[in-house]
Amino acid sequence: MFPFSSYSNGYILTDFKMIKEAFSQKELSNREGSEKQSQEIASDRAFIGLDKKAHEILGPDDQLIKNGPGNFIGIGDGPYDAVHKSFRQMWFDTSKRLTGKNRMIEIMQQSSSSVNEILLREGSKESGMDPKRVFMNGTMNVITGFAFGNTMEFDDPVFKEIANAVTTIFKFFSVSILKRTIAGKVPSWVTRNFVYQRIWHSFLKERNEVVLKFHEFLHKQIVNHRIDLDKNNPRDYLDMLLIAAEKEKRLGYDVVVATVLGIYLGASDTLANQLSWFCVTLADHPEVQEKMYEEIIASLDNENEIKKENCPFTRSVLLECQRWNPVVDSLLHRASEDIVVDGVFIEKGSTLQASLTAVMHNPANFPEPEKFIPDRFYKNGEFVNDVKVVSFSIGLRNCIGKQIAIDEYFIFTTNIIRDFRLSRKSKSMKIANHRFLRIPEEGHVRFEKRN
Numbered sequence: 248m249f250p251f252s253s254y255s256n257g258y259i260l261t262d263f264k265m266i267k268e269a270f271s272q273k274e275l276s277n278r279e280g281s282e283k284q285s286q287e288i289a290s291d292r293a294f295i296g297l298d299k300k301a302h303e304i305l306g307p308d309d310q311l312i313k314n315g316p317g318n319f320i321g322i323g324d325g326p327y328d329a330v331h332k333s334f335r336q337m338w339f340d341t342s343k344r345l346t347g348k349n350r351m352i353e354i355m356q357q358s359s360s361s362v363n364e365i366l367l368r369e370g371s372k373e374s375g376m377d378p379k380r381v382f383m384n385g386t387m388n389v390i391t392g393f394a395f396g397n398t399m400e401f402d403d404p405v406f407k408e409i410a411n412a413v414t415t416i417f418k419f420f421s422v423s424i425l426k427r428t429i430a431g432k433v434p435s436w437v438t439r440n441f442v443y444q445r446i447w448h449s450f451l452k453e454r455n456e457v458v459l460k461f462h463e464f465l466h467k468q469i470v471n472h473r474i475d476l477d478k479n480n481p482r483d484y485l486d487m488l489l490i491a492a493e494k495e496k497r498l499g500y501d502v503v504v505a506t507v508l509g510i511y512l513g514a515s516d517t518l519a520n521q522l523s524w525f526c527v528t529l530a531d532h533p534e535v536q537e538k539m540y541e542e543i544i545a546s547l548d549n550e551n552e553i554k555k556e557n558c559p560f561t562r563s564v565l566l567e568c569q570r571w572n573p574v575v576d577s578l579l580h581r582a583s584e585d586i587v588v589d590g591v592f593i594e595k596g597s598t599l600q601a602s603l604t605a606v607m608h609n610p611a612n613f614p615e616p617e618k619f620i621p622d623r624f625y626k627n628g629e630f631v632n633d634v635k636v637v638s639f640s641i642g643l644r645n646c647i648g649k650q651i652a653i654d655e656y657f658i659f660t661t662n663i664i665r666d667f668r669l670s671r672k673s674k675s676m677k678i679a680n681h682r683f684l685r686i687p688e689e690g691h692v693r694f695e696k697r698n
């Protein structure tokens with residue numbers, strides 16, 4: 248049974264075949280969420296003042312205000328229904344447009360250069376630095392490009408505010424989920440009670456303030472996007488959402504905010520930690536760095552760009568780092584109907600989670616799974632992918648940002664190896680105490696400039 252789940256039956260899936268079968272069923276591709284929890288979110292939002300803010304900034308004539316707040320469910324939450332499928336479709340359409348114009352790669356390269364400038368400035372000293380915060384900025388900058396079409400300087404006060412909002416929301420994640428779980432178990436009149444809300448607000452004050460700021464920031468983005476919105480030529484994900492909201496009335500103003508916030512949460516800490524694991528691993532393996540460096544330099548094209556297809560060993564190292572130190576298991580899935588999967592009866596309302604780490608550390612899938620073997624996926628001079636490296640989960644509800652993450656991971660890491668030699672004093676590969684993410688406890692690395 249999950250301590251944070253409001254449902255009584257809980258399953259942890261550890262077998263690749265079972266996960267694949269289970270997560271390809273629409274009945275098992277829903278997130279948690281009950282009617283009572285939605286009511287609680289609604290009264291919580293009114294208490295924080297989110298609705299008032301939306302009306303103030305967007306104004307009564309805005310289509311989103313006409314649609315109302317919606318069901319408070321963004322892309323990472325709620326049932327696997329028509330609205331969720333449309334989020335996914337819009338995502339792929341945005342990706343195609345931006346990738347077609349090569350805009351995403353351009354944004355990733357710009358963010359990667361800004362990251363390397365900071366690593367040089369702050370991480371080249373003997374003492375080194377923990378690069379996690381810088382990686383957070385880099386990944387958030389890329390997602391800003393995807394969502395709003397523009398990027399920002401890391402020291403822009405608005406950008407700092409978004410970064411602070413995301414970090415603070417993560418900090419209060421456990422408490423927020425506990426609150427939501429309690430709401431699923433107690434009568435609604437309790438959660439609507441002003442004193443009850445005041446008590447929770449005193450615990451969550453800091454988080455509620457940044458949530459309000461994030462909503463404000465997003466509403467202003469919507470107003471700006473509306474000025475030159477071309478319905479036949481959406482520029483970014485927000486444009487897609489605004490156009491879709493004209494026909495799909497369930498896309499209310501809060502659903503749009505929850506979706507964009509969900510993307511920031513999904514995109515930032517996960518990838519930033521994967522990049523941190525990469526740095527500590529490579530710092531401990533200088534011979535692997537050298538081999539990667541030589542391959543990367545040899546792969547450069549006339550425009551000095553690193554050619555992925557000419558880097559099979561590097562790709563093997565990157566995949567092995569992901570396998571060796573995965574950052575997350577799946578999010579929780581909920582059964583919307585009774586269903587039998589691989590001979591196992593799963594009752595409606597049960598909660599399921601896939602232990603992706605179990606799959607990637609199963610000796611039947613990967614011999615000597617606890618060892619870092621850089622050329623595990625490098626066979627006869629070729630990179631050979633393995634579908635059992637399931638960091639992004641599988642099935643209908645898998646990580647929607649997978650392709651962005653893979654491209655970004657390649658660009659950031661190869662630019663780091665091209666520019667720096669990595670080393671560190673601590674050899675610890677211990678995992679920090681964190682409820683949701685697998686984070687290196689000791690992330691300090693020195694980034695020494697290559698000549």
Ligand code: HEM
Binds near residue numbers: 644648
């Ligand atoms: C190393 C980087 C990343 C890892 C390991 C990762 C992993 C995951 C996993 C395991 C899930 C849950 C899938 C499930 O429950 O079955 C997920 C969901 C999600 N991820 Fe990622 N992710 C990464 C980066 C990103 C990026 C860069 C973005 C955005 C650009 C993103 C956006 C999302 C969203 C929106 C969801 C929720 C999808 C849904 O509920 O339908 N992730 N991710």
